[in-house]
Each structure stands twice: as structure tokens, then as C-alpha cells.
Amino acid sequence: MPIRKVGVVGAGVMGAGIAAQVANAGVPVVVLDILPGGAARAVERMLKTEPAPFMHKGAARLVTPGDLEADLALLAECDWICEAIIEQPEAKRALYARLQGVRKPGSIVSSNTSTIPLAALTEGLGEEFAADFLITHFFNPPRYMRLLEVVRGPAARAEAAAAITEFADRALGKSVIPCKDRPGFIANRIGGFWMQSAINRAFDLKLTVEEADAAMGRPLGIPKTGVFGLLDLVGLDLMPHVAASMKATLPADDPYVLGLREHDVILRMIAEGRTGRKGKGGFYAREKGPGGERLKRAIDLWTGEYRESEKPQLESLGLRDLRGLAEHPDRGGRYTRAVLLDTLGYAASLVPEIADSIADVDAAMRLGYNWAYGPFELIDRLGAAWLAKALAEDGRPVPPLLVAVGEGSFYRVRDGRLECFGTNGAYHAVPRPEGVLLLSDVRRRSKPLARNGSASLWDIGDGVACLEFHTKMNAIDLGTVEMIGKAVAMGKKGGFRALVIHNEGEQFSVGANIGLALFAANIAAWGEIEGLIEQGQKAMRSLRDAPFPVVGAPSGMALGGGCEILLHCDAVQAHAESYIGLVEAGVGLIPGWGGCTTMLRRWAENPRAPKGPMPPVAKAFEMISTAQVAKSAFEAREMLFLRPTDGITFNPDRLLADAKAKALSLAEGYAPPEVKPLRLPGASGRVALAMAVQQQVALGRATPHDVVVCDHLAETLTGGRKDHTEETTETELHALERRHFMALLKTPATLARVEHMLETGRPLRN
CATH class of the missing domain: 1.10.1040.50 (N-(1-d-carboxylethyl)-l-norvaline Dehydrogenase; domain 2)
Structure with missing residues (x-):
């Protein structure tokens, strides 16, 4: 039975959080609370909470709040009703008795308890109710914690457990673990x-x-x-x-x-x-x-x-x-x-x-x-x-x-498969749910097509290769850049039909290895740094211009250079918990691997944006100068780090398979995108941006070095010395990115920011 609408009873921290995650998945949800107005207040509270239960503000519109006494009938349309009230079996059983009068036949009822035995919850409620009842134990906060423990009693229908497992896995992004009805579960x-x-x-x-x-x-x-x-x-x-x-x-x-x-x-x-x-x-x-x-x-x-x-x-x-x-x-x-x-x-x-x-x-x-x-x-x-x-x-x-x-x-x-020891004394293959493709399994059963100390290239089947980063926090260094070039070159020779960029690290990539940049700057190796910036730009262009589709599949942070990699992919299949942004201004720099250029193009081509040369520049300037980071893949779409056509996967175990499917769907008849020049506002645009920065200075929101960084960013985004009547090519914009990146890196204030970030993990406001 497909789950198209969910009801949650109890609008405390757990109940409200479960409802928010259902709404994040795009599924309508009814939330009822025993306190009058309690559910509505819970929704309002969650819109202000950090870390946010909602992945984007629009998800809250899928939540219908109500009062348990007056609005119980709202649950009649729900396929699954999850109870998250006080941990007292009597109170729970009394609620279930009331649900029996309104829920539709075959709908699933579950409790979020972790302390009460299942038998105590269904006592006296009859076989029909017991057949539809499960324990579904979420972990707090429900958006961020992937575990869902499910307990199925002896009378429960197998179809009920299967429906919850399928929905929780694919729609909510949970790893569902079947548990026995024992105290504390697992x-x-x-x-x-x-x-x-x-x-x-x-x-x-x-x-x-x-x-x-x-x-x-x-x-x-x-x-x-x-x-x-x-x-x-x-x-x-x-x-x-x-x-x-x-x-x-x-x-x-x-x-x-x-x-x-x-x-x-x-x-x-x-x-x-x-x-x-x-x-x-x-x-x-x-x-x-x-x-x-x-x-x-x-x-x-x-x-x-x-x-x-x-x-x-x-x-x-x-x-x-x-x-x-x-x-x-x-x-x-x-x-x-x-x-x-x-x-x-x-x-x-x-x-x-x-x-x-x-x-x-x-x-x-x-x-x-x-x-x-x-x-x-x-x-x-x-x-x-x-x-x-x-x-x-x-x-x-x-x-x-x-x-x-x-x-x-x-x-x-054994034979490339992970096996675990069983209670019968034999080894058994560790099962994977249908449709799951893990890079760790690929690594066990095969050797890389190419490898260096920073990245590897793997065959994931059906003519698709996967480029994996494996530095600390997947920071991008020269080895990463070289492997990008190698992957494209191998594909051009007919090695594969499509390329996916993915890894199973906690972060997709935190960007360029700024520690190496600081070391090079301290020994005045400016030529080597500029060479790396130029090689990075070339590598990003090679991804975009490859004769086969390239799909990025991020999870976790994709910052700075990691974001620029995604911006140059033909498509992205992102884990819902992807945090994407161009954060170089935080260390006193600007994006140097095509990030400025690509964000200008994204906002210039956005059908919702006002027309003319200045609006896309202003939007890109605002986002880059303030180092804005999308706090979910849905926010990344709104900020154009992702396109409207890019996909979002809730379960990270399914991310690689979904990205591979997307890559194969693009492979037939593929042609690289056409790159057109941009018309930028020139000097008049720089003046307007400078005035906006001075307003932030007056409000105490911009530091002296912020002004310097913004000046360099403004000149890059407005086209340098060109007039607004002239077109600016990608080659010219990349030259501006390199020049202003290098100019900023040579300033003591930027070097102080880089050093402070490496030492503390926090930006320096100098």
C-alpha cells in the first residue's frame, strides 16, 4: 500500500520533527496535539529552530496542524498514523481506541516509543488493530538521524511492515533496522x-x-x-x-x-x-x-x-x-x-x-x-x-x-563480497536493499581504473565510471585536479559512456586545500599557485565540455572548489542533506575555478530573474561576498547551486544508483552544452556594488578586509574594464578570476584569514 498522506499525533519535539521530515519528502502530513493550538505553535517554532527541522520553508505548507479533540477526523485520509505522545501505555491505548473510529481500513498505526513493549500497546484492542500496528522508533532529531528501528508484532501484517520500510527508506531517507520486541530495542x-x-x-x-x-x-x-x-x-x-x-x-x-x-x-x-x-x-x-x-x-x-x-x-x-x-x-x-x-x-x-x-x-x-x-x-x-x-x-x-x-x-x-558471522556458525552475505549501489562494495570486488593519492576512478557498470575523492575531508589538491583530467581523457578514448563524481566520505569536498596554498604563499611560490588555479579552471571546463555526461552526486558539504565541481557537471543528483556554497570570501578570496563565471551564467539564464546585465551580477555578488551556504539540497535549488532539473535523493545509500541512472538517461545522443558570452554592466555596476558594500560597513556588518575582497569580486563579476555594451567571454572571466584571486592571496589580511581558519575552523573577521 503506497503512503500518500501521513498523520502524526503529538506535536512535541519528536512528533513535530517526524512531521517535518515527512513534509520535507513532499508528502502531506496532519499533526494533532492535545493542547489547543499546540500543533500550530510547533510548526511556527520549527521554522525558527536551528538546526532546522524543515529542509526549506516551503515544506511547512504541507503540514496541516490541528487539535486532537476537534480535528481527529483529519486522520481519516491518512495511510499511516504515527503516535508520539507521552510514554504511558494507558494513554496510548486510549488514543488507539479513538483512532479505531476514524482511521480508514488497512491504514497503518505505529508508536514512536522506545520503552513500552508492543504487547502492552495493543492489549485489548483486537486482532484487526494488531494486524495494522507497528513500533517505529525514530531518533532525535528525525531529520538528521538516519536510524529507524521497526518492531513488528506476531499479529502484524507483513505488508504493513513492508510499506513502512519502503516509505521510510526511499521517501524519508532512513536506514530501517528490524528489531525484536525487547527493552530499548537495539x-x-x-x-x-x-x-x-x-x-x-x-x-x-x-x-x-x-x-x-x-x-x-x-x-x-x-x-x-x-x-x-x-x-x-x-x-x-x-x-x-x-x-x-x-x-x-x-x-x-x-x-x-x-x-x-x-x-x-x-x-x-x-x-x-x-x-x-x-x-x-x-x-x-x-x-x-x-x-x-x-x-x-x-x-x-x-x-x-x-x-x-x-x-x-x-x-x-x-x-x-x-x-x-x-x-x-x-x-x-x-x-x-x-x-x-x-x-x-x-x-x-x-x-x-x-x-x-x-x-x-x-x-x-x-x-x-x-x-x-x-x-x-x-x-x-x-x-x-x-x-x-x-x-x-x-x-x-x-x-x-x-x-x-x-x-x-x-x-x-569472500569473492569480493562482505560477509558477516551468523548465529548458526556460518558466514552470510551482508544484504543490500534492492536498488542500493555502494562504492565500498565496488572497491571490494574490483580494482580502480586509475588511482593516485587524492582520487580514484572506478567502473560501476553499464559503461559508467565513478570518480572518487579520498583526501582528508576530500579537500581538492593537485592530485585531485590531475585525476579529473585523467578521467575525462579516458572517457574520450571510449572508456565509458558517462561519469559520476561521488564518494562515501562524510563530506563531498570542503574545497581547495588551503593549507597547501598557505604554505606556497609563505615561500612566495606564486607561479605554482597561479598554475594550480589555471589547471583547476581547465579541469572544470573539461568536465563541462566532455563528450559524455558528467553527473555530480554530493552528500554533506560541497564548499568552494567542491561546489565549483558541481557547477560544471551536466547534472547533479544530490543527497537531501547536501550543504553547498561558494565560501571563499570567508578566507579572504574569491572563487577561482569558474565559480564566479558559472553563477553569473546561472542567474542570467534564470527565467524568474529580472532581465538586464545588473540583476544576475547583484545576485551572484550577494551570495559569494557573504559566503552563503545552502542548508539542504532544496535550498541549493533556490540559490541556483542546483538547477530545477537536478535530482534529490533522501537515502544516501541510494545516491550512487540514482546518479548512475541519471547519467545513463543523459548518455543517449549527448552533446556538450553551448557556452555563450555574457553582457556585464562594467564600471557602473562596480559603483553600484561598492555603494551596497559601504551600506554594510555603516551597519557594522562588513569589516575593512571584507571591503577589499568585495572590490576584487565586484570587478570580476562586472567584467573588468569592459563596457556594458561589450560582451565578455568565459576566457576573459576566468582570467579575471585568476588575477583577483592571486591579488587577494598576496594580502596579509587574507593570509591571516587562511591561517586562522586552519587553526580554529572559524572565519576571522579582520
């Missing part, structure tokens, strides 16, 4: 236990919060928040509720229950409202110093008072090898070892209780807690035999699954 059962262990062990071994978070961070592939920083993010006041729920639903001898402890300092913090970022600070807090500077403070776990935050000095925390860290004798090493034995031993004991597949467990932890590695992937990094021996030496039980894998590993590659 992610919160293991994740909650991990946080509990990490807190307890920090107290036992007398670690500071900074030391504990550093130990729980990079070596384990856990976000840099660690555990105490994570608790600040989610709220300390949730801890007692989670503990109470687990204690009430798990057996008394479960390690989760046995490890439950109350710490006086945490109880005191909660009582005083120090519940984390949403309260008066948490384990960490920010305070203003005597000079107005922001000081980071950290809690002393033994006094409960804040002190100046300290950088951890333990020797073990400098290690990057996980087993080396776990075997180090200092407090950091002993802490890591204890938490790993607790968490990984517990996770291994829970299969098949909570899930039939270790791959599902690992995926749930990666997606629900942003771990780089799931628990069984971490076991493989440590060695399964090492973990079993360490558990036995500590006098702990060794889980049967760990005994069964023995000296082997939980994952292996």
Missing part, C-alpha cells in the same frame, strides 16, 4: 549500557570528564563529544527515566540492571537545573571571562563545582591503535579496557535476543549513536580471541557468539 539497549558503563568507570578510576571523553573518542570512532559531552547534548535529566524504564522491563540479573548506580554529583546537577546544553550547563559550561572572552569550564566529578577545562595529559590518549590503547597501563588505558569489555561483551551476549544479525546491530549503533564502527566491527579491530581472553581473565562470562567465532572475525570479504 541502539538504546547497547548505547544506554555503554553510557552507564563509561560514567561508572570514570568514577571508579577517578578520571576527569575531559580524560574520559578523550578516551571514548577518536580511537573508538565515537564522536568527539565522548560520553559526558553526549549527555550534555541529550540532557542529564533523561538518565533517571531511562534507568527506571530499563529496571522495570529487564530481568534483575541483566548486566544493565546490575550496573545501575546513582552518583550524588549527577543527582545534584539535575536538581540544580544543570542538565546540559538545554539547562544551566552540564558537565561542561561556557562562561564569559573578565575580558569578554568565552571560557570553557568542566565539572569536577568529586566536588560538583566548575573549574577551567583542562587538556588531558594521559600518555595512552595519544595512541590511535585500539588494542594498544586498551592494553596501556595508565588510567586512560585501564578505563578504555574496562568500558570496552563491558560494552562489547554485553553486545555480543544480546545476539540473537535483540536482533538476528550482527550487521543490524552494528548499523543501529553507527546510525543511532554516530559511531564510526559498530560493536562487532570494534571486536574485529581488537580481535575476537583477544576479547574472549580478556573477559575470561576478568572473571566475566564469555558470550556464546564470541566462543563460536573463536580465532576468526565477525566480518570477512
Whole structure:
């Protein structure tokens, strides 16, 4: 059954967020709340919230808010009704009884609960309701967290679970993990236990919060928040509720229950409202110093008072090898070892209780807690035999699954396929949903067509090649530029029908490697820098002018040079969470690889824009000078970083397949685009832009060096010394980009901006 309209009951943070993601997917959604006007206020609040629940303002128009008492009938047209109200089974069952009187036959009802057993939710509601009922556990915030845990009871229709899985996967961009009806399901059962262990062990071994978070961070592939920083993010006041729920639903001898402890300092913090970022600070807090500077403070776990935050000095925390860290004798090493034995031993004991597949467990932890590695992937990094021996030496039980894998590993590659160890003692292929194409799978089964230290070229089938970047944050350097040229040259020789540019990194590309540019500038290697700018322009033109279609497939940040690559593709198939922009002004530069030229052309050809030479210049100037970044692929369309014809994919696992399909659709009868000269306003346009900049200076919004950058940008965008009666060619505009880029790079203020960005990750306002 296709899902064409959705209802959400409960307009709190989770319910409203679920509704917003449904609307982001272009699907109408009804939101009802028990408080009069509560749903309407939730929509208004979300339009002002950062990070934004809505991917673009227009999505809010698909949300119909209403009151539960007066507007229950609005749910009659919904194919799926998701309940997200208070975590009380009686209240939920009372709501479901009311839904029975209005919902249409065959519509699916689900609960967003993570604490109440499914049987308790459907008790007394009859077989018909149970057949249509599921648990659909979203993670907060629903727009950004990809995990959706789905529990199907024994009476539920397989078609209902299939419909939700299909919709959540393709429309909402979720990775759907089937779970068993067990307390906490997968992610919160293991994740909650991990946080509990990490807190307890920090107290036992007398670690500071900074030391504990550093130990729980990079070596384990856990976000840099660690555990105490994570608790600040989610709220300390949730801890007692989670503990109470687990204690009430798990057996008394479960390690989760046995490890439950109350710490006086945490109880005191909660009582005083120090519940984390949403309260008066948490384990960490920010305070203003005597000079107005922001000081980071950290809690002393033994006094409960804040002190100046300290950088951890333990020797073990400098290690990057996980087993080396776990075997180090200092407090950091002993802490890591204890938490790993607790968490990984517990996770291994829970299969098949909570899930039939270790791959599902690992995926749930990666997606629900942003771990780089799931628990069984971490076991493989440590060695399964090492973990079993360490558990036995500590006098702990060794889980049967760990005994069964023995000296082997939980994952292996066989004949180019990724396989995982099963509860039956055999290895099984890690399944991929139909229509999913992952570059990581391509890498396992084949060798690259070409490769250097910065990029690789892969055959992804049907005559389509994929250009992959693999530098740090996929920053573009000379090797990247050279591989772009090589990819085009190989295609021209008949090597493939189309090219897709894609990678599975967290960011598509953060732009040019400004660290290399700073180094070259410091040794006055101006010729080499200008040569790289010219080579980059040539590479971008080669993408656009190739005799085959080129499709960009970004996810995450595509900034600066990364954005310029997309601007020179024939088409883009973007992940919905793509953040695209020309941000060079933030480091005192202007786009130098055709970004200025292409944005001028985009706005000049935009049928919605006013006609004449000045409007496209003004729009491009506004966006580039203020380093505007689209906060979703939908915003990127509005800002013309993407065309109206470019596609948007919600599930990143489907992005490469969608981009390949788009490339093949363009391949038949393909011809490169025709490039026409532009008519630009010249000197009169520069004067108008200069006046606009001076207004920003008067308002305190532009710094002295902003004015310098804007002057160079204005001359580039208005055509240099040409008059508005003359046409300006692409070659002339590229020459202007190079000249003004180099002029700015030679200024001390720009070099200071570049250095500050590299050191702090933030722009310098000089």
C-alpha cells in the first residue's frame, strides 16, 4: 500500500520533527496535539529552530496542524498514523481506541516509543488493530538521524511492515533496522549500557570528564563529544527515566540492571537545573571571562563545582591503535579496557535476543549513536580471541557468539563480497536493499581504473565510471585536479559512456586545500599557485565540455572548489542533506575555478530573474561576498547551486544508483552544452556594488578586509574594464578570476584569514 498522506499525533519535539521530515519528502502530513493550538505553535517554532527541522520553508505548507479533540477526523485520509505522545501505555491505548473510529481500513498505526513493549500497546484492542500496528522508533532529531528501528508484532501484517520500510527508506531517507520486541530495542539497549558503563568507570578510576571523553573518542570512532559531552547534548535529566524504564522491563540479573548506580554529583546537577546544553550547563559550561572572552569550564566529578577545562595529559590518549590503547597501563588505558569489555561483551551476549544479525546491530549503533564502527566491527579491530581472553581473565562470562567465532572475525570479504558471522556458525552475505549501489562494495570486488593519492576512478557498470575523492575531508589538491583530467581523457578514448563524481566520505569536498596554498604563499611560490588555479579552471571546463555526461552526486558539504565541481557537471543528483556554497570570501578570496563565471551564467539564464546585465551580477555578488551556504539540497535549488532539473535523493545509500541512472538517461545522443558570452554592466555596476558594500560597513556588518575582497569580486563579476555594451567571454572571466584571486592571496589580511581558519575552523573577521 503506497503512503500518500501521513498523520502524526503529538506535536512535541519528536512528533513535530517526524512531521517535518515527512513534509520535507513532499508528502502531506496532519499533526494533532492535545493542547489547543499546540500543533500550530510547533510548526511556527520549527521554522525558527536551528538546526532546522524543515529542509526549506516551503515544506511547512504541507503540514496541516490541528487539535486532537476537534480535528481527529483529519486522520481519516491518512495511510499511516504515527503516535508520539507521552510514554504511558494507558494513554496510548486510549488514543488507539479513538483512532479505531476514524482511521480508514488497512491504514497503518505505529508508536514512536522506545520503552513500552508492543504487547502492552495493543492489549485489548483486537486482532484487526494488531494486524495494522507497528513500533517505529525514530531518533532525535528525525531529520538528521538516519536510524529507524521497526518492531513488528506476531499479529502484524507483513505488508504493513513492508510499506513502512519502503516509505521510510526511499521517501524519508532512513536506514530501517528490524528489531525484536525487547527493552530499548537495539541502539538504546547497547548505547544506554555503554553510557552507564563509561560514567561508572570514570568514577571508579577517578578520571576527569575531559580524560574520559578523550578516551571514548577518536580511537573508538565515537564522536568527539565522548560520553559526558553526549549527555550534555541529550540532557542529564533523561538518565533517571531511562534507568527506571530499563529496571522495570529487564530481568534483575541483566548486566544493565546490575550496573545501575546513582552518583550524588549527577543527582545534584539535575536538581540544580544543570542538565546540559538545554539547562544551566552540564558537565561542561561556557562562561564569559573578565575580558569578554568565552571560557570553557568542566565539572569536577568529586566536588560538583566548575573549574577551567583542562587538556588531558594521559600518555595512552595519544595512541590511535585500539588494542594498544586498551592494553596501556595508565588510567586512560585501564578505563578504555574496562568500558570496552563491558560494552562489547554485553553486545555480543544480546545476539540473537535483540536482533538476528550482527550487521543490524552494528548499523543501529553507527546510525543511532554516530559511531564510526559498530560493536562487532570494534571486536574485529581488537580481535575476537583477544576479547574472549580478556573477559575470561576478568572473571566475566564469555558470550556464546564470541566462543563460536573463536580465532576468526565477525566480518570477512569472500569473492569480493562482505560477509558477516551468523548465529548458526556460518558466514552470510551482508544484504543490500534492492536498488542500493555502494562504492565500498565496488572497491571490494574490483580494482580502480586509475588511482593516485587524492582520487580514484572506478567502473560501476553499464559503461559508467565513478570518480572518487579520498583526501582528508576530500579537500581538492593537485592530485585531485590531475585525476579529473585523467578521467575525462579516458572517457574520450571510449572508456565509458558517462561519469559520476561521488564518494562515501562524510563530506563531498570542503574545497581547495588551503593549507597547501598557505604554505606556497609563505615561500612566495606564486607561479605554482597561479598554475594550480589555471589547471583547476581547465579541469572544470573539461568536465563541462566532455563528450559524455558528467553527473555530480554530493552528500554533506560541497564548499568552494567542491561546489565549483558541481557547477560544471551536466547534472547533479544530490543527497537531501547536501550543504553547498561558494565560501571563499570567508578566507579572504574569491572563487577561482569558474565559480564566479558559472553563477553569473546561472542567474542570467534564470527565467524568474529580472532581465538586464545588473540583476544576475547583484545576485551572484550577494551570495559569494557573504559566503552563503545552502542548508539542504532544496535550498541549493533556490540559490541556483542546483538547477530545477537536478535530482534529490533522501537515502544516501541510494545516491550512487540514482546518479548512475541519471547519467545513463543523459548518455543517449549527448552533446556538450553551448557556452555563450555574457553582457556585464562594467564600471557602473562596480559603483553600484561598492555603494551596497559601504551600506554594510555603516551597519557594522562588513569589516575593512571584507571591503577589499568585495572590490576584487565586484570587478570580476562586472567584467573588468569592459563596457556594458561589450560582451565578455568565459576566457576573459576566468582570467579575471585568476588575477583577483592571486591579488587577494598576496594580502596579509587574507593570509591571516587562511591561517586562522586552519587553526580554529572559524572565519576571522579582520
